Amino acid sequence: MKRSADRTRGVILAAARERFAADGYERATIRAIAADAAIDPAMVMRYFGNKEKLFAAAAEFDLRLPDLSRLPREEVGAALTNHFLDRWEDDESLKALLRASVTNEAAAARMRQLFADQLGPAIMSLSTARPGTAASGDHAVSSASAATRAGLVATQALGFALCRYVLALPPVAALTREEAVAWLGPTITRYLTGDVSG
Amino acid sequence: MKRSADRTRGVILAAARERFAADGYERATIRAIAADAAIDPAMVMRYFGNKEKLFAAAAEFDLRLPDLSRLPREEVGAALTNHFLDRWEDDESLKALLRASVTNEAAAARMRQLFADQLGPAIMSLSTARPGTAASGDHAVSSASAATRAGLVATQALGFALCRYVLALPPVAALTREEAVAWLGPTITRYLTGDVSG
DNA sequence: TAGCCAAGTCAACACCTGTTGACCTACGGT
DNA sequence: ACCGTAGGTCAACAGGTGTTGACTTGGCTA
Numbered sequence: 001m002k003r004s005a006d007r008t009r010g011v012i013l014a015a016a017r018e019r020f021a022a023d024g025y026e027r028a029t030i031r032a033i034a035a036d037a038a039i040d041p042a043m044v045m046r047y048f049g050n051k052e053k054l055f056a057a058a059a060e061f062d063l064r065l066p067d068l069s070r071l072p073r074e075e076v077g078a079a080l081t082n083h084f085l086d087r088w089e090d091d092e093s094l095k096a097l098l099r100a101s102v103t104n105e106a107a108a109a110r111m112r113q114l115f116a117d118q119l120g121p122a123i124m125s126l127s128t129a130r131p132g133t134a135a136s137g138d139h140a141v142s143s144a145s146a147a148t149r150a151g152l153v154a155t156q157a158l159g160f161a162l163c164r165y166v167l168a169l170p171p172v173a174a175l176t177r178e179e180a181v182a183w184l185g186p187t188i189t190r191y192l193t194g195d196v197s198g
Numbered sequence: 199m200k201r202s203a204d205r206t207r208g209v210i211l212a213a214a215r216e217r218f219a220a221d222g223y224e225r226a227t228i229r230a231i232a233a234d235a236a237i238d239p240a241m242v243m244r245y246f247g248n249k250e251k252l253f254a255a256a257a258e259f260d261l262r263l264p265d266l267s268r269l270p271r272e273e274v275g276a277a278l279t280n281h282f283l284d285r286w287e288d289d290e291s292l293k294a295l296l297r298a299s300v301t302n303e304a305a306a307a308r309m310r311q312l313f314a315d316q317l318g319p320a321i322m323s324l325s326t327a328r329p330g331t332a333a334s335g336d337h338a339v340s341s342a343s344a345a346t347r348a349g350l351v352a353t354q355a356l357g358f359a360l361c362r363y364v365l366a367l368p369p370v371a372a373l374t375r376e377e378a379v380a381w382l383g384p385t386i387t388r389y390l391t392g393d394v395s396g
Numbered sequence: 397t398a399g400c401c402a403a404g405t406c407a408a409c410a411c412c413t414g415t416t417g418a419c420c421t422a423c424g425g426t
Numbered sequence: 427a428c429c430g431t432a433g434g435t436c437a438a439c440a441g442g443t444g445t446t447g448a449c450t451t452g453g454c455t456a
Binding site for chain 1: 221222224225296297299300301306309310313314345346348349350352353354355356357358360361362364365366367368369370372373377380381382384385388389394
Binding site for chain 1: 406
């Protein structure tokens with residue numbers, strides 16, 4: 001009977017992810033999620049405590065960033081763009097997180113954490129691995145700069161996802177993967193490795 | 199007594215804009231808006247019919263784009279970035295529209311319309327004014343391209359606004375106006391006038 | 397086989413939502 | 427002075443929300 005619990009838990013989580021992704025935090029009701037999972041609403045409370053904790057469990061996410069420092073400098077933007085599109089499309093978690101983070105403070109905090117804790121360090125490794133600038137031990141400047149670069153990448157990555165997957169702006173939704181990478185790649189590369197004037 | 203009606207209407211609209219901008223569509227309740235405006239909730243219905251129509255009135259927005267074709271080609275990105283930041287900061291309407299458009303389909307439709315009807319044509323004027331390419335009468339290719347460019351600009355403009363004003367990512371919120379324009383300007387310029395590879 | 401306990405069901409709670417209709421109130425034109 | 431009417435108030439409605447607690451079921455262990 002233990003197995004039944006794990007399975008139920010999984011079904012609830014899957015239904016929650018779909019609902020949060022489709023409707024956002026407030027419009028995704030526990031009753032609707034329970035109905036999708038074909039269980040009683042009280043079960044959701046039993047397994048996750050309350051709606052906030054359910055969302056927290058449903059929106060857990062790992063960007064699974066590759067090691068950027070192993071890539072040629074000119075390909076890093078295209079590679080990261082491709083990786084973002086992959087992560088976005090093989091799971092509804094990111095869509096759920098984005099939709100919720102616009103009106104829910106806890107979700108927004110998680111989004112901030114995502115870029116600060118996962119993208120920031122990956123970018124830092126990029127700059128410290130750069131020959132010629134690694135000699136200086138000035139961590140403060142280097143990490144502040146990495147955080148800024150992570151923020152800039154976030155503006156373009158989240159903006160593209162917003163327009164394509166949430167708002168469905170026709171010209172953005174119509175882009176092929178290749179076109180999207182061709183347009184965004186150079187932008188991301190500049191944010192990752194360029195200086196302020198290009 | 200006619201004046202009282204106009205004033206009340208204005209007070210309601212101002213309160214509605216603030217609430218929609220701060221809370222999004224569903225969490226901004228008519229009761230809260232009425233309380234902010236220091237009037238009875240029933241007055242909101244009297245003046246605007248229902249919540250949807252109230253939002254439609256509160257989120258009316260004109261980008262007031264300048265004539266892009268009068269600007270030097272290299273400055274157009276920086277100029278547009280500055281204009282966007284201005285329009286974003288001197289009014290809460292855009293923030294209300296963005297927050298709502300993530301969970302409300304009517305608001306999303308309005309957002310799509312904003313970029314299709316206002317930014318698209320402005321960009322089209324840019325490309326038709328270009329010497330050397332204006333000769334051809336191929337409107338289909340030219341306008342499709344303008345729509346795509348408008349979409350790309352939207353991804354960066356909305357993404358930046360999302361990260362800075364809604365999610366408040368620390369490194370993005372910390373950028374000065376000059377830094378923001380220096381980073382985004384070249385990106386917008388490329389989306390407006392560049393070809394796909396830069 | 398008996399009994400315990402996890403898994404699941406059911407009905408209700410207290411609250412909040414948009415919206416409605418009946419009622420007051422006070423000014424402007426006659 | 428009077429009264430129609432525009433502006434404003436009040437209480438209630440029907441429905442939906444997250445959440446709770448008492449109850450039933452059924453498989454595993456002792």
